[in-house]
Amino acid sequence: MSRSAGAARLRVGYQGGPGAFSETAVLRHFAGKLEEQPTAIGYRDFRSMLEAVSKEELDCALLPVENSIAGSIHESYDLLRTSGLHIVGEEILRIVHCLIGLREVPLGSLKRVYSHPVALAQCREFIRSIPGLEAEVYHDTAEAVRFIRDEGNEAYAAIASERAAELYGLPILRRDIADHRENFTRMVVVAREATLPAEEAAAKTSLIFALPHQKGALARVINLLAERDLNLAKIESRPYPKRPFEYIFYLDFEGSAGDERVAMALSELEEITESLRVLGSYEAAVPR
16 A cells, blocks of 8 residues: 555554554554655544544554464454455564553552553463552553553553653563563554555465355365465454354465466355455565
8 A cells, every 4th residue: 555746644543542552563564665654543442443444534554353372353353344344464563561660660569550451461470470469451551651651650550562661751660571472463454445465475365254054164165275275374253143153254365366376266265155255465464
């Protein structure tokens, strides 16, 4: 996604406040791709962010879909099904949780630590290692930093990004405190119009499909991809509304819809699925 010379800056949505990990992903994803840095706009929740894309208040948005530790973000998959938007890009961001305080104080003097529930869960062992420290849920990591700054209580801390500490002028008491350091979040760039990646780019294609409720239906899909030498990258199931205990499937595989082999596979998939929607083909990201 690009803008021509003289056009307004790209408006990109993310969930959270300034300093959120998703904001960092926006800045990294578009670094070097545009003449001007995009205007990153934070939203409190995923739904309102995607609605802003649909209403043309945003050009695109970064939507987290899975974390290497916490797993899939089910709300995001449900919104991809209902929003009508397309996936046009991908970013994979390493999540480095930092303990941020009001001032440089001994860790043992802290009484409360605020953050998003996923961040608190990913730092559970570190929190337990500090006697008397209680975890308090906040709706956003970066907003938790602003909260402790405004509260002015030295016994309060937050778990957030290094960028959040810099933005709010607070010290980092301890870096990289997650229980597992190999912590990555995959986000997809969603927009109103579909695009295709460059021919030379390593690409992924994402689908949503429903199947007849009969034995071997899913196996036929997977076998078809294997027969076309297409590598399955991810498969996810979500409840099928109004059909109890049946499921809609989300699937990613390597390759672009612009490739003849992929186009043939998609045509064949239409014949063995009840419904099929290509969410998009886009350049695959690498963890960084």
